[in-house]
Amino acid sequence: MRSRPILISKSIWDLIGGRIWQPLQGEFGFYPFIIGTIWVTVIAMLIAIPPCLLNALYLAEYARPVTRALLKPLLDLLAGIPSVVYGVWGMIVIVPWVQHVSPSLSKLLRIKVSNPTGFSVLAGGIVLAVMVAPVIISVVYEVVESVPDGLRQASLAVGATHWQTIKYAVIPEAIPGIIAAVVLGFSRAFGETMAVLMVVGNVPQVPTSIFEPAYPLTALIANNYGEMMSIPLYDAALMGAALLLLVIMVIFNLISAMILNRIIRHKY
Amino acid sequence: MQAHIQVRKLNVYYEGVQALKDITLEIPKNKITVILGPSGCGKTTLLKSMNRFLELSNTTKITGKVFVDGMDIYTPGTDVTEIRKKLGLLAQRPFPLPMSIFDNVAYGMRIHGIKRGADMNSAVEHYLGLAGLWEEVKDRLHVPAASLSIGQQQRLCLARGLAVEPEILLGDEPTSALDPISAQHIEHRLQDLKKQYTIVLVTHILRQAKRLADYVVFMYMGELVESGPADDMFENPRKARTRAYFEGEF
Amino acid sequence: MHKRFRWRYIEEFIIKIMMILSTILIAGSLAAILLTVIMKGLPGLNLAMITQIPKGGYYLGKEGGILNAIIGSLYLAGGGTLLALLIGLPIALGLNSYASDFQGHDTRWSILVRLALDVMWGIPSIVYGAFGFTLMLFIGMRASLLAGIIVLAALELPILTRAMDEFIRMMPFELEDAALSLGATRLEVASTVIFRQLLPGLATAVLLAFGRGIGDAASVLFTAGYTDRIPTSLLDPAASLPLAIFFQLGTPYPEVQARAYSAALVLTGIVLFTSLSSRWLSRRLGRFAVK
Numbered sequence: 188m189r190s191r192p193i194l195i196s197k198s199i200w201d202l203i204g205g206r207i208w209q210p211l212q213g214e215f216g217f218y219p220f221i222i223g224t225i226w227v228t229v230i231a232m233l234i235a236i237p238p239c240l241l242n243a244l245y246l247a248e249y250a251r252p253v254t255r256a257l258l259k260p261l262l263d264l265l266a267g268i269p270s271v272v273y274g275v276w277g278m279i280v281i282v283p284w285v286q287h288v289s290p291s292l293s294k295l296l297r298i299k300v301s302n303p304t305g306f307s308v309l310a311g312g313i314v315l316a317v318m319v320a321p322v323i324i325s326v327v328y329e330v331v332e333s334v335p336d337g338l339r340q341a342s343l344a345v346g347a348t349h350w351q352t353i354k355y356a357v358i359p360e361a362i363p364g365i366i367a368a369v370v371l372g373f374s375r376a377f378g379e380t381m382a383v384l385m386v387v388g389n390v391p392q393v394p395t396s397i398f399e400p401a402y403p404l405t406a407l408i409a410n411n412y413g414e415m416m417s418i419p420l421y422d423a424a425l426m427g428a429a430l431l432l433l434v435i436m437v438i439f440n441l442i443s444a445m446i447l448n449r450i451i452r453h454k455y
Numbered sequence: 456m457q458a459h460i461q462v463r464k465l466n467v468y469y470e471g472v473q474a475l476k477d478i479t480l481e482i483p484k485n486k487i488t489v490i491l492g493p494s495g496c497g498k499t500t501l502l503k504s505m506n507r508f509l510e511l512s513n514t515t516k517i518t519g520k521v522f523v524d525g526m527d528i529y530t531p532g533t534d535v536t537e538i539r540k541k542l543g544l545l546a547q548r549p550f551p552l553p554m555s556i557f558d559n560v561a562y563g564m565r566i567h568g569i570k571r572g573a574d575m576n577s578a579v580e581h582y583l584g585l586a587g588l589w590e591e592v593k594d595r596l597h598v599p600a601a602s603l604s605i606g607q608q609q610r611l612c613l614a615r616g617l618a619v620e621p622e623i624l625l626g627d628e629p630t631s632a633l634d635p636i637s638a639q640h641i642e643h644r645l646q647d648l649k650k651q652y653t654i655v656l657v658t659h660i661l662r663q664a665k666r667l668a669d670y671v672v673f674m675y676m677g678e679l680v681e682s683g684p685a686d687d688m689f690e691n692p693r694k695a696r697t698r699a700y701f702e703g704e705f
Numbered sequence: 706m707h708k709r710f711r712w713r714y715i716e717e718f719i720i721k722i723m724m725i726l727s728t729i730l731i732a733g734s735l736a737a738i739l740l741t742v743i744m745k746g747l748p749g750l751n752l753a754m755i756t757q758i759p760k761g762g763y764y765l766g767k768e769g770g771i772l773n774a775i776i777g778s779l780y781l782a783g784g785g786t787l788l789a790l791l792i793g794l795p796i797a798l799g800l801n802s803y804a805s806d807f808q809g810h811d812t813r814w815s816i817l818v819r820l821a822l823d824v825m826w827g828i829p830s831i832v833y834g835a836f837g838f839t840l841m842l843f844i845g846m847r848a849s850l851l852a853g854i855i856v857l858a859a860l861e862l863p864i865l866t867r868a869m870d871e872f873i874r875m876m877p878f879e880l881e882d883a884a885l886s887l888g889a890t891r892l893e894v895a896s897t898v899i900f901r902q903l904l905p906g907l908a909t910a911v912l913l914a915f916g917r918g919i920g921d922a923a924s925v926l927f928t929a930g931y932t933d934r935i936p937t938s939l940l941d942p943a944a945s946l947p948l949a950i951f952f953q954l955g956t957p958y959p960e961v962q963a964r965a966y967s968a969a970l971v972l973t974g975i976v977l978f979t980s981l982s983s984r985w986l987s988r989r990l991g992r993f994a995v996k
Contacts, residue, residue: 237727238726238727238730238731239727239731241720241723241724241727241728242724242727242728242731244724245724245725245727245728249721249724258728258732260984261732261735262731263980264735264977264980265731265734265735265738267916267917267920267976267977267979267980268738268920268973268976269919269920269921269922269947269972269973269976270920270921270922270923270947271920271922271947271950271951271969271972272738272742272920272950272969272972272973273738274951275741275742275745275950275954275965275966275969276737276738276741276742278954279741279745280737280741317731317734317738320731320734324731335550337546337548337550338550338552338553340508340511340544340546340550341546341550341551341552341612341615342552342562343508343511343539344506344508344539344543344544344546344616345539345540345543345562345563345566345615345616345618345619346536346537346538346539346540346563346566346567346619347536347562347563347566348536348713348714348717349717350713350716350717350720350721351566351713351717355552355554355562355566356552356553359553359554360553374827375827377829378827378828378829378830378831378832379829380829380830380831380922380923381922381923381947381951385951385954405829405831405923408831408835409831409923409926425835426835426839429831429832429835429836432829432831432832433828433832436827436828436829436832437824437827437828439827440823440824440826440827441824444820444823444824566713
């Protein structure tokens with residue numbers, strides 16, 4: 188929209204594919220940042236999805252009303268914590284932990300590590316995972332709740348256990364909603380700025396392992412706005428990054444909105 | 456008359472309100488027993504007490520005993536899933552599981568580990584045949600079950616329930632959601648099946664009861680008013696209320 | 706027929722354990738975050754901190770407090786929420802009345818608007834900030850309170866409008882008819898009955914949006930700037946708590962870092978307070994609402 192006039196002097200493919208980011212020399216390859224964002228987001232999702240699914244199922248199927256009443260506000264609180272505070276927590280707790288754990292963990296996973304600090308993709312992934320958790324949990328919860336009881340009863344009537352009913356009847360029925368929740372979480376993690384920025388290291392290179400630092404697209408825009416004006420084309424590049432981010436997010440949102448809409452219509 | 460199920464002094468409370476009062480009765484083997492009564496009289500509650508479905512809601516309280524083949528199914532420590540295997544339930548609205556027709560029927564067998572492999576194919580065919588559905592679906596066994604018409608879905612649910620080899624079939628108004636032709640189909644199936652199974656049906660359609668019942672149980676406001684062989688009950692109801700019901704007064 | 710130890714029961718047991726572990730993990734994360742903030746921020750938190758602005762020329766000065774950020778944040782988020790409310794409330798009301806009597810959402814217009822709001826909802830705050838910045842350059846505005854308010858309003862708008870929309874949709878439309886049949890004019894109905902009914906929902910929505918806006922850093926980064934002083938006019942730059950935390954944490958001076966932690970504590974406190982009061986408020990005002 189508004190950044191297009193500034194972008195006229197660039198060619199898209201060069202930007203996305205370009206690997207070198209050296210503003211002083213007029214090199215503006217976005218590639219390391221895109222990859223960095225993808226790494227962090229994917230790791231965050233991998234960390235977040237299993238516990239969140241389990242949690243949502245627990246809340247919807249097993250938890251006693253008392254437990255449920257306690258946990259749901261908790262989720263709201265978690266969702267409301269500002270991203271900078273997540274960043275602070277990340278810096279104080281997660282980064283040192285990663286630093287502490289990476290020698291042994293990398294040996295276990297047989298990954299070579301050259302990063303002595305804890306600022307890494309892993310740290311970013313963990314922080315993002317916790318940030319995204321409330322969203323995923325509440326959407327999956329809603330979806331599971333909305334599966335009609337008659338379906339559960341149909342399975343129980345032939346003598347299935349509760350978990351078997353969940354596994355074979357409830358979950359398959361809820362899959363579209365679960366996918367939508369994941370996409371929603373993914374997009375939230377993708378667009379997060381402050382929290383990631385504070386724990387991920389901000390080194391413009393393509394990370395080669397989860398223990399390496401990275402430089403997500405969002406952090407790029409945030410970090411450099413000060414120097415933007417002094418170097419030619421720098422501001423255009425950053426605006427281009429913002430535009431790219433916008434486009435990606437819009438696509439994600441449309442997809443998940445469409446899926447959720449289809450589910451809601453399907454029910455009534 | 457041989458009793459398959461015996462209910463002794465059954466009392467059921469929903470959130471403090473008493474839904475069933477001191478019910479004592481016997482369900483005969485290999486016959487169709489119909490539980491009749493106006494809405495809200497507790498017919499479905501009575502039915503669901505037999506496969507321990509009442510516990511699905513955590514506000515119910517149950518006292519009394521229900522004996523199936525001489526064993527009280529409410530004894531603590533009993534395996535509920537075994538009980539539900541013995542007593543199949545055909546619900547009012549058919550709910551096919553989110554899988555193919557074949558898998559729906561095979562579901563129960565797989566859960567309990569009854570059959571495997573090649574045996575499964577013939578078993579699925581057998582049960583679909585019992586339910587009167589085989590001819591219609593034999594060349595599309597692997598399409599999603601949801602694509603069937605509602606009458607077919609109900610027959611599928613019947614096949615699914617039969618596949619775990621129950622001894623008793625419970626039916627909660629199994630035809631009320633169906634069109635007349637499908638309903639008739641189900642009724643015919645049930646009449647066939649009583650040779651092998653004991654059947655307990657809940658219905659509010661008097662005519663259906665007259666068509667199907669060998670034995671009738673009449674309930675009113677949570678109490679057992681009268682029970683007996685169908686011909687007896689319909690010709691000579693002993694209680695005034697029973698007579699009033701049969702004459703359509705309420 | 707007693708329970709036997711078969712595979713399916715064991716499976717269920719294992720899954721249950723995993724579920725409980727997951728729950729502990731997540732609840733524990735919340736606890737960890739809160740604990741960290743409290744432990745680090747509490748020592749530095751004293752009256753002086755809250756009521757003073759940083760002294761020492763450069764904004765990373767070693768003495769003083771965070772009043773500039775507190776006031777700045779309140780101005781920014783307050784102004785932004787107000788602006789969002791002014792724009793969003795008519796939209797929410799319009800969505801629900803131009804589509805046939807508070808019922809149904811059939812008009813193409815309303816579907817489009819809702820879709821647009823949904824998309825806006827997902828846009829990351831930094832994109833809002835970047836666009837706001839571009840706009841500022843275009844107009845020739847400098848980093849200021851006003852710019853920050855506008856950007857925050859844009860950020861909060863979808864959240865606010867969507868929340869209000871949900872509440873208005875839930876309202877039974879017979880309510881309006883019932884009041885009208887007693888002889889009230891349309892305006893009287895709107896201002897008394899409907900307003901009372903909607904109040905808890907609106908209040909909750911406003912608080913929700915406020916909480917989101919006050920905690921956001923990326924959008925105000927470019928647009929509101931940062932300063933040591935409390936803004937006295939709309940064109941002054943304004944400090945905000947999230948930025949205060951961010952900038953001060955990055956300095957090598959422990960006293961300044963301590964300020965950052967205190968700021969984090971204050972910010973978290975504000976957000977929690979907002980969240981809790983929105984619950985309390987909706988329960989309190991909701992007493993008069995018809996379900």
